[in-house]
Amino acid sequence: MQNKERWGSRIGVILAVMGSAIGLGNFLRFPGLAAKYEGGAFMIPYFIALLLLGLPIAWLEWSMGRYGGDKGYHSSPGIFRALWKRKGSPYFGFLGLLVPVGIYMYYVFIEALCLYYAYLYLVGGLPEFNALSGGTPFKDLFASATGSGADGSLFTGTHPILFFVLICFALNTGIIYRGLSRGIEIVTRVAIPVLFICAILVLVRVLSLGTPDPVNFPERNVLDGLGYMWNPEPRNKTFIESLLNAEMWMEAAGQVFFSLSVGFGVIITYSSYVRRNEDVVLSGTTSASGNIFAEVALGGLITIPAAFIFLGPAGISDSTFALGFETLPQVFQAMPVGNFFGFLWFFLLFLAAITSSLSMLQPAIAFFEEGLGLERKTSVTFLGLITLIGTGFVAYFSLGNKGLGYMDFWVGTFAIYLLAMLQVLVGGWFFGADRAIEEANRGSYLKLPKWVGFIWKYVSPAFLIVIFVLWIQQELPKKLDALGSDVTMQLTVTFLVVLSAFFIILISAALRRWRKQEKEDL
Numbered sequence: 060m061q062n063k064e065r066w067g068s069r070i071g072v073i074l075a076v077m078g079s080a081i082g083l084g085n086f087l088r089f090p091g092l093a094a095k096y097e098g099g100a101f102m103i104p105y106f107i108a109l110l111l112l113g114l115p116i117a118w119l120e121w122s123m124g125r126y127g128g129d130k131g132y133h134s135s136p137g138i139f140r141a142l143w144k145r146k147g148s149p150y151f152g153f154l155g156l157l158v159p160v161g162i163y164m165y166y167v168f169i170e171a172l173c174l175y176y177a178y179l180y181l182v183g184g185l186p187e188f189n190a191l192s193g194g195t196p197f198k199d200l201f202a203s204a205t206g207s208g209a210d211g212s213l214f215t216g217t218h219p220i221l222f223f224v225l226i227c228f229a230l231n232t233g234i235i236y237r238g239l240s241r242g243i244e245i246v247t248r249v250a251i252p253v254l255f256i257c258a259i260l261v262l263v264r265v266l267s268l269g270t271p272d273p274v275n276f277p278e279r280n281v282l283d284g285l286g287y288m289w290n291p292e293p294r295n296k297t298f299i300e301s302l303l304n305a306e307m308w309m310e311a312a313g314q315v316f317f318s319l320s321v322g323f324g325v326i327i328t329y330s331s332y333v334r335r336n337e338d339v340v341l342s343g344t345t346s347a348s349g350n351i352f353a354e355v356a357l358g359g360l361i362t363i364p365a366a367f368i369f370l371g372p373a374g375i376s377d378s379t380f381a382l383g384f385e386t387l388p389q390v391f392q393a394m395p396v397g398n399f400f401g402f403l404w405f406f407l408l409f410l411a412a413i414t415s416s417l418s419m420l421q422p423a424i425a426f427f428e429e430g431l432g433l434e435r436k437t438s439v440t441f442l443g444l445i446t447l448i449g450t451g452f453v454a455y456f457s458l459g460n461k462g463l464g465y466m467d468f469w470v471g472t473f474a475i476y477l478l479a480m481l482q483v484l485v486g487g488w489f490f491g492a493d494r495a496i497e498e499a500n501r502g503s504y505l506k507l508p509k510w511v512g513f514i515w516k517y518v519s520p521a522f523l524i525v526i527f528v529l530w531i532q533q534e535l536p537k538k539l540d541a542l543g544s545d546v547t548m549q550l551t552v553t554f555l556v557v558l559s560a561f562f563i564i565l566i567s568a569a570l571r572r573w574r575k576q577e578k579e580d581l
Contacts, residue, residue, distance in 0.1 A: 066332050067240040069342060071248065075239075076346040078247040078414030079325050081254065083169055084317035085354040086408055087383040090362035092310055094382060099289050100301040104311035109351070111522050113315040115514045116479060117347050118507060119486045120321060121339035122499035124330030126490075133331040134426035135324045136566045140573070143489040149570055151485075153562040154478040155324030156423050160442070161470035161555065162323070163419035164449030165463045167231065170412035171223035172204060172384065173405050178223075180391075180402035188392035194370075194385060201384045206457035210547075213454050224450065228443070230413060235420045236439045239332055243417050250410045257407035258357040264400050265365045271393075279371055284364030287372065305529035312526055313472045318350050320418065322479030328422040336502030344505065361404075365390045383408075420446075430569025445558075452554060456547045465551040468538075480523050487515035 066072040093101045127138030135155020139148045179185050186196035204220050206213035213221060234242045270280040301307065316322040330339060362382065369390045391401035420442060427438035449466075456462030486495050492512030500506045541548045 064239045064332055065334065067244050069333075069337065071240065071244040072329060072333055072337075073342050073346050073349075074247040074251045075243055075414075075418070076320065076326060076329050076342070077349045078243075078251050079323075079329065079418030080318060080320035080346065080350040080415070081251070081353045082317070082411045082415030083166070083173070083383075083408060084314065085350065086258075086358040086362065086411060088317060089314055089354050089358050091382045092314055093288055093359060093363060094366075096301065096304070096307050096310075099287075101307060101311060102289065103302065104308045105314060108308070108312040108315045108522075109318075111514065112312055112479070112519055113319045113321060114344070114347055115511055115519055116321040116483060117319050117326060117343045118340060118499055118511065119495060119515055120326040120482060121330045121343040122495050123482065123486050123490070124327040125333055125335075125337065125339050126498050127327070128331030128333065129335055131429070133328055133429060134422055135327060136426060136569060137429055137573075138327055138331060139485055140570075143485050145489075148485075148489075149566050150563060151481055153559055153566060154474060154481060155327065156426060156562045157555070157559055158322070158470060158474050158478050159324050159419035159422050160446060161449070161466065161474065161558065163416060164446050165453045165466045166412065166419065167227050167416055167446070167450055168220075168224060168453050168463065170409065170416055171220060171227045173408040173412055174227060175204060175220055175223045176384065176388070177402055177405035177409055180398050180405060183398060185388055185392055185398075185401070188389055188397075194389050197385045197388050198381075200388075201381070204384075205460055205463075206454070207460050208458070210456050210458045213457055221454070224454070227413070227416070228447065228450075231416050231420065232439055232443050234413075235417055235424065236436065238435065239421075243421070246417065247414050250414050254407050254410040254414075255353070255357075257403045257410070258353070258361065261400050261404050261407070262357055262361050264394070264396075265361050265368075268365070268368055268394070271368060276371070279368050281364055281368065284367035285360070287367050288359055288363045305526065305533045308526050309472070309476075309530040312523075313475060316475050316479060317471075318354050319347050320350075320415075322475040322482065323419070324422045324478060325418045327482070328425055329418065331425075338503045338505070340499055340503040340505045340507055362387065365394075369393045426565070426569070430572065431565065432572060449554070449558075452550075456550065458547070461545070461547040462551065465548050466555075469551065469555055476523060476527055480520065480527075483515060483519050483523070487512070487520070492516045 066075070095101075123138060123142060127133070127141045130137075130141040132138045132141050134152065136149035136152030139152045139155075142148075186200065202208055204218075206218065206220075212218075234246050236242065237245075266281055268281060270277060272279065320326055326343075330342075333339065333342070366382065366386050370386060387404065388401065391397040391404065394400060420439075423442050424435065424438045427433045427441060428435060433441065453462045453466060486492075492515050495515065496507055496509065496512045538548075542552060
């Protein structure tokens with residue numbers, strides 16, 4: 060098997076991986092979770108998960124991917140086959156296809172929502188801010204845009220969000236069709252710097268707000284807004300009670316996965332296209348640092364203080380999407396020159412979303428090409444049809460945004476944990492921690508010490524297992540109740556099971572093809 064594509068440069072692959080990870084999770088999910096768990100209490104499990112899971116697993120994925128690329132594989136099933144010399148090992152790689160494709164199915168809907176809101180700010184289509192309205196006009200706008208009032212409501216009459224979904228599908232498809240260096244790399248080289256410029260402009264504006272209403276709300280100021288995010292003083296529980304919340308630890312670890320794109324099956328694919336002696340440790344560290352900066356220093360410092368200043372603590376206690384699409388539009392409308400900064404905010408969200416979306420398509424396309432022998436044009440078309448069905452499912456089951464929420468839970472949280480655990484076992488145990496360290500250090504200026512192998516082999520798996528078991532005890536009964544009574548939940552699980560079976564069948568076909576090629580090469 061021959062490597063057919065390569066990244067054009069090291070900075071190209073770093074920006075591409077950074078683009079895959081810098082997404083809506085940095086600017087919406089992270090601030091939303093920090094607000095949900097009352098600010099600073101969330102930051103402790105977040106940074107622990109970053110050090111024990113995020114960075115080590117990111118390094119492991121970079122080294123696993125490069126090793127698989129040396130063997131001619133660029134997808135999880137193929138790379139697992141190269142790393143784990145067992146007959147059925149490629150079948151476990153279905154998770155490396157299910158996770159990015161499943162996330163893309165609802166992610167592109169949110170991408171379209173960001174573009175739609177940017178358009179509304181550009182044309183002045185947002186409601187006026189009214190402190191006495193309780194944010195009702197903005198909640199109504201979000202409900203109308205997402206069709207959360209009833210299932211199927213987006214498919215009755217004319218809803219602009221579907222038009223923007225089609226625009227995003229067309230953009231993503233056109234870019235991914237051009238390949239790595241001529242498509243993804245070119246876009247991320249432009250989009251990531253523009254994204255950072257937009258974010259810094261909005262951040263400077265937020266930090267310069269001071270105390271907008273010192274007479275009526277002197278406590279609503281920038282410093283107190285920053286304190287809400289960083290001070291570990293939960294207001295409804297003791298500090299210890301908050302730290303014993305297994306769901307918070309699981310969501311913190313899940314957020315780290317979102318932040319760094321670990322457990323997605325993306326890094327392992329992207330790194331398979333680097334050159335044989337590429338410095339994967341430095342590349343992995345650089346891309347991870349950029350993502351954490353975007354998340355904590357930009358996303359968190361923009362969203363939480365801005366909402367706190369204008370709406371107080373109650374205004375930032377909403378869910379992730381409510382914070383992003385209901386609360387922040389109120390903030391920008393209340394802010395001087397708010398239309399301009401509102402446009403910048405949602406435009407940078409769109410840029411973050413599109414660079415992430417592109418990365419979610421590449422693992423499956425790589426598999427279709429190397430496993431089924433399809434040309435890129437055919438692979439892109441095939442995957443486009445599959446994901447369009449999934450996005451249609453999410454858009455149709457829009458009551459209370461349940462379709463999106465359930466997909467996010469099962470794929471964006473549950474399946475990511477399974478894939479992360481699988482990758483740690485494959486890299487740390489089946490391939491071997493010592494071999495993985497040696498592979499990572501080949502060609503690297505920064506050398507990983509031996510104790511990183513200990514983290515891969517023992518600490519990361521133990522951390523994942525403990526959180527997962529605690530979460531099952533705490534949350535599984537609720538999910539099983541919903542699975543027994545909620546039709547949308549039942550359909551979501553059925554859809555994902557069918558999609559998983561579909562990928563497993565394709566992997567079986569790919570295995571036959573690979574074995575045939577190997578016999579012919581003898």
